[in-house]
Structures are given as C-alpha cells and as structure tokens.
Amino acid sequence: MIKKLIRRILGKKNPPPANTEPVVLGPKEHGIDLQLVSANAIRVTEGLQQAGYKAFLVGGAVRDLLLGIKPKDFDVATNATPEQIKKLFRRAFIIGRRFQIVHVMFGQDLIEVTTFRGTTSDDAPKDAHGRVLRDNTFGEQHEDAVRRDFTINAMYYDPATQQVLDYHGGIADIRSRTLRMIGVPEARYREDPVRLLRVVRFAAKLKFNIDVATREPIKVMAPLVNNVPAARVFDEMLKLLLSGHALACLQQLRKEGLHHGLLPLLDVVLEQPLGEKFVRLALASTDERVRQGKPVSPGFLFAALLWHQVVEKWKAYEAAGEHSLPALHQAADDVLDAQTDKLALQRKIAADMRDIWAMQPRFDRRVGKSPYKLLENLRFRAGYDFLLLRCASGEIDAELGEWWTEFQDADGPGREALLARKAKKPGEEAAAPRKRRRRSGGRGKSAEGGAPAGGQAGPTGE
Ligand code: ATP
Numbered sequence: 001m002i003k004k005l006i007r008r009i010l011g012k013k014n015p016p017p018a019n020t021e022p023v024v025l026g027p028k029e030h031g032i033d034l035q036l037v038s039a040n041a042i043r044v045t046e047g048l049q050q051a052g053y054k055a056f057l058v059g060g061a062v063r064d065l066l067l068g069i070k071p072k073d074f075d076v077a078t079n080a081t082p083e084q085i086k087k088l089f090r091r092a093f094i095i096g097r098r099f100q101i102v103h104v105m106f107g108q109d110l111i112e113v114t115t116f117r118g119t120t121s122d123d124a125p126k127d128a129h130g131r132v133l134r135d136n137t138f139g140e141q142h143e144d145a146v147r148r149d150f151t152i153n154a155m156y157y158d159p160a161t162q163q164v165l166d167y168h169g170g171i172a173d174i175r176s177r178t179l180r181m182i183g184v185p186e187a188r189y190r191e192d193p194v195r196l197l198r199v200v201r202f203a204a205k206l207k208f209n210i211d212v213a214t215r216e217p218i219k220v221m222a223p224l225v226n227n228v229p230a231a232r233v234f235d236e237m238l239k240l241l242l243s244g245h246a247l248a249c250l251q252q253l254r255k256e257g258l259h260h261g262l263l264p265l266l267d268v269v270l271e272q273p274l275g276e277k278f279v280r281l282a283l284a285s286t287d288e289r290v291r292q293g294k295p296v297s298p299g300f301l302f303a304a305l306l307w308h309q310v311v312e313k314w315k316a317y318e319a320a321g322e323h324s325l326p327a328l329h330q331a332a333d334d335v336l337d338a339q340t341d342k343l344a345l346q347r348k349i350a351a352d353m354r355d356i357w358a359m360q361p362r363f364d365r366r367v368g369k370s371p372y373k374l375l376e377n378l379r380f381r382a383g384y385d386f387l388l389l390r391c392a393s394g395e396i397d398a399e400l401g402e403w404w405t406e407f408q409d410a411d412g413p414g415r416e417a418l419l420a421r422k423a424k425k426p427g428e429e430a431a432a433p434r435k436r437r438r439r440s441g442g443r444g445k446s447a448e449g450g451a452p453a454g455g456q457a458g459p460t461g462e
C-alpha cells in the first residue's frame, strides 16, 4: 500500500511515462475480422462489461487477429478481481495460488481470464541471477501492458466497440513484422529467461524479424535458461514443439545459440548426425499434423527427439554384454533421468515414451502369436508410426514397416499368409539383415552375444 502511494506521489511529480495512454484504433484502421473471434470469448467480455468492468481480448489472440490468423485460444484481461469474475459465470474456476486466474468454461472451450497485473517493483524477490520469483500484484491496464513481453503481444481488443488499444507500438511492429521486446531487453530476459525461448518461438512461427536490440543479448544471456524451473522450460518447449513450426523453431534456437549446453535435449537432437534425419522427419510430420488440426502426442514427439540417444546407449549396454531387452530398458531409464534435471517430463509423457521405445523390438517378432498380441496393444498405433519413422529415416529396413502395414490391413487368411511368408525363410527374420550390418560395424561379437534368439534385434542406428 505504502509503496503504491509513494509511486503515485512520485508519478505525479514526474511526467507520466509515454505509454500510459494507448493509441486507439478503430475497425477500419486495424481491419480485424470479427468473424474470427470466438463467440465464447465475446460472451466473457460482454458479461464482464455488463457488470461494469473493463474487459478485452489480449495477447496472442489480438496479435493473430491483426495478422488475419484465426487464434487457437483466447485470453481476456479485465479489471475485475478473480472473485468478481467467478461470480459472473456459471462454470468459472479460480486457478493458481500466487497469481490467480480464472478459467471460464463453455463445454470443452476454455477462456482464460486474468486481472490486470501491476508493474514489477524493484524489490520483488529475485533469485541470485535476477530472475523475479514472485510478483503478483493487481494493477492498471497500462501497467499490465508494460509487463507483457513483446509489443505485438501487448494489445487489447474490445469486441463490443471493435477498438484496439495499443500501448507500445505493436501495430507498427505487426506491419513491419518485427519482434520487439517492451522495455530494456537485457532486463526483461533477466527477469524471466523463458522469454529467450519465446522470442525464438514467435520469430519462427510468425516469420518475423527480431529487432536488433532484442536479438543482441540472446546469445550472451542464453545460459540463464538454466536457472528456470524445469517444469516451466518444459511448458515452453512443448508450446514450441506443438506450434506447427517445430522444425523452424529448433533451427532458430540453434541459430541464436540457445540450444547449447542449456537444454540437453536440444544438444542431442541438433548435433547428432545419426539422428538428424529421423528428427527432421518426426518434426516435419508433427508440424503437418498440427497444421491439419490433428492431435499430436507429446509422448510420441519426445520419444522421437530422444530416440537416437536411447539407441546409442542401448548399443553400449549390449556391447557390455547385457541382453537386448534389459539393455533397452536401461538405456531408456538413463535418457529419461538425464532429461528430468533440465526439462521435467511429466510422468504420463515419460510413460508414453517408454512404451513406444519398448515396443520397437517387438515389431521384429513376426512369428506365432506375437504380432497378434502386438496389434492389441493400446499403444500399437504410436509404436507403429514410430516404426515407420525409423524406416523412413533409413535406420531400419523399409520392408519391416511395409510388412506391418500389410499385416494390419489384411484379413485372417491374409495375416496367416504374411506370417507364413516370414516362416518360409528360417533364420532370416527381420533381425537378419541387421545382424549382418552389425558385424560389418566392427563390434560384432558383443552385440551379437547380446541379442537373444527369436529375432530380437538390437538397434542399428545407421
Ligand atoms: P500463442 O498464440 O502461441 O499462445 P501467446 O502470445 O498467446 O502465443 P501465451 O504463452 O499464451 O502466448 O501468453 C499469452 C500472453 O501473455 C502473451 O501474449 C503475453 O502478452 C503474455 N506473456 C506470456 N508469457 C509471458 C512472459 N514470460 N513474459 C511476459 N509476458 C508474457
């Protein structure tokens, strides 16, 4: 209270900062198509406004609307408090302990409503590197605007008046396709290093240029991402990977020097020639699915990103005399453990990854009841898609993937025929060509020794 009072008094003495008053644009100037705005988002802004509060669409939704893109979700900002918001809607839930936000639900549709936040005070608690730990006061709309990351993310749109409120030159930056941090970039990255990852995501996704002053500090400040809690890094990485532009994002991360040393995942993904083709294919197909509006499983994606690291360790355990299957499980454990330090993989995602990896050797068993059992596995589809990626990348023989495609589609007799086709060539199951390759790879003896009978193959990794 006292601090606020002092600030107010000081504020009166000094001229107010230039952008406490927004530039207001009408529909002819900004050209937003109201048809692209979700009816539920409008229900929320109207509901709040009818109760006497201010309410606007904000952030990414306004940015996307200005670019003529249909927003994937809508955030609302208001001067109503969470309790006041909650009273206005039938299905409204207050979320979060420190800074509460409200989820207003309409069926499956979620509108996130946030009370305007106040400016970050100088004495907000910080970690040793300057990252702001807690900073949760409510504030005025212009204070809310200044706390946002980029100028293009700090505009407010009122669907009722169809006016856009622009506090930081966002419209000009949309027009010149420029990503510009609000305030002093160094200070903003220090406060919250996740913004380093956000720059990259938006630049790659929107194909915007990064303003020089915003870009310059990125390389130097990159190590700050190390101090961000792993769960937040994970959330941001997931947004990046599911943006529909994952490949472009990862390339940009590399360009900005952000992948090095700070995210073990990215070191592996981008610098392992062995897995590069595989990862490229995985990301390209993910991007394609996202663009087509199809669901993408994070477990599948991370399983793909880390596969070649698993393969490498799998081989090493086999070479040390471990049997193939336990070797694979050990490799999976190692890879997952190494990741969780920096990038906390949620338990469900880690479990999905493990399932997909563990299923891979089972595709080699094309005898007896095994293929039928595998077909019944709940995660079969994911495992099979993964297998196809391995084939497409040249890691394993394409014939294996083709066989499974046929086997799935075939009727009873067709399946028996496919099995018989395999059975006709005893000793030459799927594993056979790979055994040959292993021998020529020069580490024949121990790898051979590790592979149990019955066609269980270890990884090839070529
Ligand atoms: P997308 O369309 O990819 O969701 P977005 O801009 O909506 O992009 P969100 O992560 O959903 O991104 O965040 C919503 C808004 O909240 C942003 O537009 C920005 O105004 C603000 N914001 C989010 N994260 C930060 C941050 N780390 N620092 C400052 N402002 C942030």
Ligand code: MG
Pocket: 059, 060, 061, 073, 075
């Ligand atoms: Mg958003």
